[in-house]
Amino acid sequence: MAKGSDQYSVLPVAKAMQVFAYVASQPHAATLAEVAQALALPKTTVFRYLHTLSASGMLAHDIERDRYGVGQQFRRLAQKDAVYHSIRSSAEAELDQLVDGFRQTVNLGVLADDEVVYVDIREATRSQRFQARIGHRHPVHSTSLGKAIAAFLPEETVERLIRPEFEQRTFRTLTDPRTFRRQVVETRRRGFAVETGENEDGVTCIGVPILDEHGFAIAAMSLSAPESRMRVLADRAAEALQDAARRITQALPPTTPTGLS
Numbered sequence: 001m002a003k004g005s006d007q008y009s010v011l012p013v014a015k016a017m018q019v020f021a022y023v024a025s026q027p028h029a030a031t032l033a034e035v036a037q038a039l040a041l042p043k044t045t046v047f048r049y050l051h052t053l054s055a056s057g058m059l060a061h062d063i064e065r066d067r068y069g070v071g072q073q074f075r076r077l078a079q080k081d082a083v084y085h086s087i088r089s090s091a092e093a094e095l096d097q098l099v100d101g102f103r104q105t106v107n108l109g110v111l112a113d114d115e116v117v118y119v120d121i122r123e124a125t126r127s128q129r130f131q132a133r134i135g136h137r138h139p140v141h142s143t144s145l146g147k148a149i150a151a152f153l154p155e156e157t158v159e160r161l162i163r164p165e166f167e168q169r170t171f172r173t174l175t176d177p178r179t180f181r182r183q184v185v186e187t188r189r190r191g192f193a194v195e196t197g198e199n200e201d202g203v204t205c206i207g208v209p210i211l212d213e214h215g216f217a218i219a220a221m222s223l224s225a226p227e228s229r230m231r232v233l234a235d236r237a238a239e240a241l242q243d244a245a246r247r248i249t250q251a252l253p254p255t256t257p258t259g260l261s
Helices: 011-025 032-039 043-055 072-102 144-150 155-161 177-190 227-251
Strands: 059-062 067-070 105-112 115-122 193-196 203-211 217-226
Touching: 011 032, 011 043, 011 067, 032 043, 043 059, 043 067, 072 105, 072 115, 072 217, 072 227, 105 144, 115 144, 144 177, 144 193, 144 203, 144 217, 193 227, 203 227, 217 227
Parallel strands: none
Antiparallel strands: 059 067, 105 115, 105 217, 193 203, 203 217
16 A cells, blocks of 8 residues: 555554455354464454454354354345345446436435435436435335335335334325325336325326345336426336336346345
8 A cells, every 4th residue: 555545544443354354255264363373463453353343243253163254244234235236237227228218317226224225326417406316315105216115025014114104205295104005005006106296396206116036126216307297208107117127127136135124
């Protein structure tokens, strides 16, 4: 590393990551002595890092054998990352095609911690920008992405998303859980969700689920447009989104798991 380029680095964190990377790269569970020798670090220092990483679930400590291996928390994170990467990669060409065809904003989202997280957004023009940005979290009940996902999840998962009263995002947001349940049923019946001004004033979105091989939603894709414009586009957009979602599903690895949230 060039001199001065590491001025913001935190040395203990960097060393902890060295320890983690070494253990994770081994084909077998490693001992304290092995890690310390390989990294040329004091045993007491390595022990503290191993203990901290094990407590966080990033590593796992086999107490009987006194060896360290990759932990379940890291495996879960790695699995999620693999799925998200697969979804983004499989959807990339479809998002571009939809933007080119409709000249409107197209969104890709997943469910995480009972919220919709935008993982990709393609904007047709810089002059027409909506509130959502990549990484933003929006409610399930007020977005077409969220409704499309909820409609194709197991019933127990849908019930987990229900609140006694939902957040009022705009004057049009439907906050009654009974109404949300009806919308979920209707979305499941027709295959796409519609949201008009519920998440952002003056904007209508049509969302479709991206399903795994078991028919459960692992993501959703939506097209956003001003209300006046969507009245003209709605039918054609819903059909194009559904066709694109089917192609994305076909491109996904067959082992993509459900229940990412």
